[in-house]
Amino acid sequence: MGTILLFFIPLLFSPLVFSGFLEYDQDVLLSQDWTHAGRVDPSELLELTFALKQQNIDLLGETLSRVSDPDSAQYGKHLSLQEVASLVRPSELTQKVVQRWLQTHGISNCRTVHTQDFLQCTMTAEVAEVLLPGSRFNRYIREGQSIVRSSAPYSVHDDVHQHLDFVGGLHRVPPREKYVNLKQTRSKAGVHLGVTPAILRARYNLTAADVGSAQNNSQAVAQFLEQYYHPADLAEFMNMFGRTFQHRSEVDRVVGTQGGGKAGLEASLDIEYIMSTGANISTWVFTNPGRHESQEPFLQWIVLLSNMTGLPWVHTISYGDDEDSLSAAYMMRINTEFMKAGVRGISLLFASGDSGAGCRHLGKDQNTFRPSFPASSPYVTTVGGTSFKNPFKVTYEVTDYISGGGFSNVFKMPDYQASAVEGYLKSVKVTLPPQSYFNTSGRAYPDIAALSDNYWVVSNRVPIPWVSGTSASTPVVGGMLSLINGQRLAKGLPALGFLNPRLYKHKGQGLFDVTEGCHLGCLDEQVQGKGFCAAPSWDPVTGWGTPNYPALLAALQSE
Numbered sequence: 001m002g003t004i005l006l007f008f009i010p011l012l013f014s015p016l017v018f019s020g021f022l023e024y025d026q027d028v029l030l031s032q033d034w035t036h037a038g039r040v041d042p043s044e045l046l047e048l049t050f051a052l053k054q055q056n057i058d059l060l061g062e063t064l065s066r067v068s069d070p071d072s073a074q075y076g077k078h079l080s081l082q083e084v085a086s087l088v089r090p091s092e093l094t095q096k097v098v099q100r101w102l103q104t105h106g107i108s109n110c111r112t113v114h115t116q117d118f119l120q121c122t123m124t125a126e127v128a129e130v131l132l133p134g135s136r137f138n139r140y141i142r143e144g145q146s147i148v149r150s151s152a153p154y155s156v157h158d159d160v161h162q163h164l165d166f167v168g169g170l171h172r173v174p175p176r177e178k179y180v181n182l183k184q185t186r187s188k189a190g191v192h193l194g195v196t197p198a199i200l201r202a203r204y205n206l207t208a209a210d211v212g213s214a215q216n217n218s219q220a221v222a223q224f225l226e227q228y229y230h231p232a233d234l235a236e237f238m239n240m241f242g243r244t245f246q247h248r249s250e251v252d253r254v255v256g257t258q259g260g261g262k263a264g265l266e267a268s269l270d271i272e273y274i275m276s277t278g279a280n281i282s283t284w285v286f287t288n289p290g291r292h293e294s295q296e297p298f299l300q301w302i303v304l305l306s307n308m309t310g311l312p313w314v315h316t317i318s319y320g321d322d323e324d325s326l327s328a329a330y331m332m333r334i335n336t337e338f339m340k341a342g343v344r345g346i347s348l349l350f351a352s353g354d355s356g357a358g359c360r361h362l363g364k365d366q367n368t369f370r371p372s373f374p375a376s377s378p379y380v381t382t383v384g385g386t387s388f389k390n391p392f393k394v395t396y397e398v399t400d401y402i403s404g405g406g407f408s409n410v411f412k413m414p415d416y417q418a419s420a421v422e423g424y425l426k427s428v429k430v431t432l433p434p435q436s437y438f439n440t441s442g443r444a445y446p447d448i449a450a451l452s453d454n455y456w457v458v459s460n461r462v463p464i465p466w467v468s469g470t471s472a473s474t475p476v477v478g479g480m481l482s483l484i485n486g487q488r489l490a491k492g493l494p495a496l497g498f499l500n501p502r503l504y505k506h507k508g509q510g511l512f513d514v515t516e517g518c519h520l521g522c523l524d525e526q527v528q529g530k531g532f533c534a535a536p537s538w539d540p541v542t543g544w545g546t547p548n549y550p551a552l553l554a555a556l557q558s559e
């Protein structure tokens with residue numbers, strides 16, 4: 001990303017008219033145990049991200065539907081980054097208004113992206129507080145991590161408000177939930193001692209021949225929250241657990257800056273398992289890129305997607321926030337960024353979370369389930385979790401009680417899943433939670449699942465058992481989709497891209513249906529800790545089920 005030249009035209013502003021933005025609930029800073037460490041020095045440099053209003057969003061959505069629907073004549077005819085830029089690039093007026101607004105405050109150190117819909121600008125805290133009336137920048141600390149955020153909502157002139165979706169770097173904080181945890185389960189003699197690549201390959205019917213070979217295929221994991229992997233851990237993991245299949249023991253590319261210190265358990269899990277099911281495939285790691293205290297790592301990754309050609313075809317991400325902690329405007333814009341990736345043929349897989357249906361307390365004796373974003377986005381493939389029926393043998397799978405799932409309170413149900421969800425709601429009507437707990441017309445998730453319980457991971461050169469979470473199931477599914485992409489690319493077919501329309505048209509073809517078990521819900525008299533339950537076909541705990549690789553390959557490698 002290079003520095004941009006800003007060109008300005010004289011425009012009249014209404015100096016006393018302001019419109020407010022609030023992209024994050026301020027209580028989150030306190031509820032997630034961030035300690036206030038004082039006001040930021042006025043001369044301290046901040047980097048803020050300005051999300052400019054885009055054009056042709058409806059056309060972008062229509063294009064995504066056509067290139068992702070296997071019944072469409074446009075299926076697989078993905079766009080280049082330049083074609084996406086031509087479609088969504090902000091109008092000249094929007095660019096000039098925002099640029100002049102910044103210039104009038106002395107801000108000129110800005111970078112843009114190919115699609116010209118983001119500006120990342122450096123300025124002092126003093127200038128930022130004048131630029132965005134109401135903002136007050138403070139430093140917050142939690143567990144050795146320091147961030148700079150505004151403790152109050154910000155405003156902009158009405159003239160500028162209509163040209164911006166949001167300004168990033170003010171409110172959003174890294175969530176505490178990491179979608180990975182330790183469960184202390186003990187093994188018995190004569191049976192398997194936890195999930196390893198060999199166990200996964202046995203359960204999902206991957207043979208030693210099921211490894212990557214295509215030269216133009218690649219996959220990626222994205223890591224935030226100051227999580228890093230260590231190359232030595234990956235090499236040791238493959239030495240211990242990868243001897244029965246051809247594999248790679250090194251990451252091909254790291255985008256961003258790997259931090260020092262200890263490896264993160266989640267980062268280790270992500271990379272070790274996407275490279276186990278997606279064996280012998282070129283793998284990238286996106287990590288916190290040059291993180292400044294005022295940057296938001298997730299938003300930095302989103303911006304990178306708009307500025308890189310030749311991206312990996314599959315990305316798996318274990319990250320999320322409660323929907324109700326984010327503004328609708330922020331989530332809508334992030335959805336647009338997901339659409340931009342999908343029309344380029346990129347598959348984005350997000351973990352469904354480890355809180356079951358979640359729970360939000362609304363008041364006295366009143367609760368509701370709590371969906372998570374981006375898991376609830378209609379434009380990503382969301383991965384839930386399962387456990388073996390017998391935790392010590394390779395048996396059929398049941399739900400993992402932590403598997404995130406439910407119904408969005410923000411996004412309407414997309415057409416591609418309406419029939420499947422309607423079928424579920426009708427078939428289990430008598431056992432459903434009360435309708436006051438969830439939105440029956442919202443986007444339902446997850447879409448697919450895999451084992452999420454009792455994994456082995458190597459982190460800081462130590463083999464660690466009992467690691468669980470949808471952070472495990474997501475890269476496992478991602479690796480298998482990468483294998484399928486490799487087969488498609490070898491036949492001259494396009495990458496799978498946005499998978500959901502095809503996944504729902506196949507109605508579970510190529511997947512093991514998971515029909516037993518329920519996940520967590522609110523601990524109250526109404527639902528008594530229970531959320532939704534698995535059922536035949538699609539359900540909001542395990543989606544359509546878990547991969548049966550040979551059958552899934554057969555279903556997805558055709559044109």
